[in-house]
């Protein structure tokens with residue numbers, strides 16, 4: 190916890206029936222019970238509370254009317270009788286309170302004092318401190334169709350009242366069809382009017398939002414969004430995610446929980462978390478962006494199968510997950526990748542990306558220096574200097590995790606040590622193995638055991654990678670392979686159209702943040718810290734009492 194710093198204001202105020210020394214600095218609001226209070230008890234330790242100013246949600250004056258007080262929002266609150274006759278003026282501070290499992294809730298404390306001018310001075314001083322980096326106008330998109338179809342209700346009941354309390358104005362659009370939000374952001378939205386965009390939905394809905402926003406930013410900055418070699422311009426508007434989808438992995442991996450109230454509070458206090466974005470191209474043609482999982486094989490098949498079972502809601506993933514595990518398809522192809530050099534951290538680290546992550550800061554800085562130095566073409570430079578590595582094989586899954594991909598199904602995620610904003614993605618290759626071994630790997634996503642500590646798994650931290658399915662390889666490659674497996678190749682082509690015959694298909698599809706890609710051969714490049722979320726990364730859970738707590742001083 191921060192030290193208080195220079196005091197802006199200090200008064201004796203009352204909380205309920207007790208006198209408190211209350212102080213405000215740029216960083217902290219502290220209220221400490223005075224020992225001279227009439228209700229002071231010698232055997233009870235003095236009570237001291239402190240709240241970082243950055244975690245104050247709002248402050249409101251309690252207005253007096255007919256002997257009782259009325260809140261700014263119109264609800265009635267009897268303060269006078271409770272607090273003694275000399276206490277006439279009151280204000281209430283709403284602030285963030287931490288609960289279990291990274292959840293935040295809104296707590297409040299009402300201060301009273303006899304002097305109206307003092308009271309107003311407090312309210313205006315606190316409001317002044319809240320003025321920085323907080324959103325005032327937000328553009329909200331709600332997907333009424335995602336998850337359990339509760340997006341609209343979640344927003345109206347849990348989020349909108351908090352935005353109102355915090356004095357945030359909103360423009361709300363309930364989407365009417367897929368890609369409505371994306372196209373509105375691309376072509377219509379008056380972005381200058383807003384301080385941020387809010388996405389109410391799942392990972393697929395978030396994907397729509399970033400596609401609209403990144404595209405629009407590139408057009409506004411004169412950057413060609415189609416070119417795989419262009420350095421993309423970062424988006425200035427932050428994005429808030431109110432989880433209302435099926436997996437909500439982007440929210441879970443950046444906040445630590447899928448809880449609409451917690452997300453709303455991170456938006457209100459104006460948190461900022463940069464995020465890496467991968468661009469995906471096919472033959473120099475832009476396909477999509479991805480921030481969490483790009484998965485071929487197992488996760489691609491689960492997604493394709495589950496889309497046909499949307500009526501099941503989020504349970505569709507469990508059904509299709511089990512089905513695809515039993516199907517046990519493997520796919521052949523070539524993966525080439527450009528290892529991330531000069532960075533700190535590896536995918537096998539014990540350290541995790543947490544709030545204020547120093548690895549993201551260090552590597553983020555390195556990436557921006559690199560892109561200034563080598564603006565030309567990093568990829569072809571490195572290709573000629575032989576930095577690319579190539580692996581050919583049979584894979585059950587090829588996954589690129591640009592963040593941990595933690596979610597309620599797998600609380601540590603697909604790549605537990607991946608970072609939100611280090612400019613890299615973790616490329617996980619699961620080679621063909623027995624069902625039993627694949628199950629061991631999958632089960633380790635849900636336990637403490639290392640899912641990479643298996644002979645058929647390899648993981649690399651990369652800046653760029655390419656995948657080419659075997660049947661799309663060059664003629665010379667194909668000639669070599671034909672001798673080895675010509676029969677299978679012919680059958681698998683046929684069997685893609687006739688799955689009933691029981692042969693394995695030749696191709697899977699890519700699961701790109703929960704959306705299916707139409708092409709299998711792809712070129713993926715990480716753009717470090719391209720977007721920003723209203724989040725602060727997962728907070729470290731307190732292990733022992735913080736000795737720098739100002740209340741202990």
Ligand SMILES: CCCCCCCCCCCCC/C=C/[C@@H](O)[C@H](COP(=O)(O)O)NC(=O)CCCCC
Pocket residue numbers: 391392393394434435436437438481482488491492506507510594596598599602603631632634635700701702703704
């Ligand atoms: C037999 C025990 C198996 C346990 C395996 C658990 C592994 C789960 C890892 C899940 C990683 C999820 C990565 C996130 C993907 C989402 O982007 C995507 C779309 O989300 P949404 O739009 O909110 O629906 N979700 C999925 O692809 C679901 C994958 C589920 C796999 C079982």
Ligand SMILES: Nc1ncnc2c1ncn2[C@@H]1O[C@H](COP(=O)(O)OP(=O)(O)O)[C@@H](O)[C@H]1O
Pocket residue numbers: 331332333334335336337363364365366367368369389390391392393394395397433434435436437703704
């Ligand atoms: N009004 C709408 N009707 C139908 N589909 C929509 C609508 N709005 C958004 N979508 C699409 O719904 C899909 C799933 O959305 P998402 O919010 O991610 O839910 P889920 O997590 O359940 O997949 C996304 O592909 C998104 O483009």
Ligand SMILES: [Ca+2]
Pocket residue numbers: 465590591592607608609610611612613614
């Ligand atoms: Ca990353």
